[in-house]
Amino acid sequence: MISQLINLNLFAFLLVFARIGSAFTLMPGFGSQQIPMNIRLTFGVAVAFVLTPMLMDYLPVEPKEVSVLFLLLASEMLIGVFLGLIPRVFMAALQTTGTMLSMMASMANMFIQDPIADQQSSLLSTFLGMMALTIVFVSDTHHLMLNALADSYSLFNPVAGPMIGDMSDFLAHKVSESFAIGVQLSAPLIVSGVAYYLGLGILGRLMPQLPVFFFGMPIQITMQIYLMMVALTATMLVFMNYYESGLVELTTAFGG
Secondary structure (H helix, E strand, C coil): CHHHHHHHHHHHHHHHHHHHHHHHCCCCCCCCCCCCHHHHHHHHHHHHHHHCHHHHHHCCCCCCCHHHHHHHHHHHHHHHHHHHHHHHHHHHHHHHHHHHHHHHCCCCCCEEEECCCCEEEEHHHHHHHHHHHHHHHHCCCHHHHHHHHHHHHHCCCCCCCCCHHHHHHHHHHHHHHHHHHHHHHCHHHHHHHHHHHHHHHHHHHHCCCCCHHHHHHHHHHHHHHHHHHHHHHHHHHHHHHHHHHHHHHHHHHHHC
16 A cells, blocks of 8 residues: 555656755755755755645656656756746845945955855845845745745646746846846945046046045945945835735736
């Protein structure tokens, strides 16, 4: 009886885990390199184990040929990578914002390991990313990412395979939208920075003997940090609204 149960459900579990596990490798927070591999693997196996009975109606029967099995697994892994990449693209808006703020505040050369992007990033990008990720998990917004994974089977049926054209088009639009949001979030400091540079340039022309670099740098850094402190709450509120709206749109599209 136990052997029959394993034979009946092992294929379904493997198929679900191929999509869930691939998505978790890229999702913000879940796929961070700061989390040990065994913990990430355990969490992915646990989520796949819970979702498998709920998704049995969407899963195909076990194929007889090994080649078809590998194609199914490759297809599910590709879909999982796409689903995990979308929330990371949303989170990348803060990477753009932090990079723009760092350039305006003359702190673009201050690099630190970013656990969100898993690479060296500017100090402000890492700060904004960590704050956003904390808010995502504290506000239970990460549940929307899990809902999108579960609801994706109604659109990306394992039998039909990945829709490469639609996936590429959707991803391209989201990357463009994420960059635009990132620039908009950094707009206050960009405007103040340009105005400050303009005034500093005029002052340097009027007083050629003034050491512009030593005179202007401390004022610029202090002013930009102060403006960032003032605008930080509104920046995070706008970003969380964008992030949550994007996940809700993704879940709604899958559910429809």
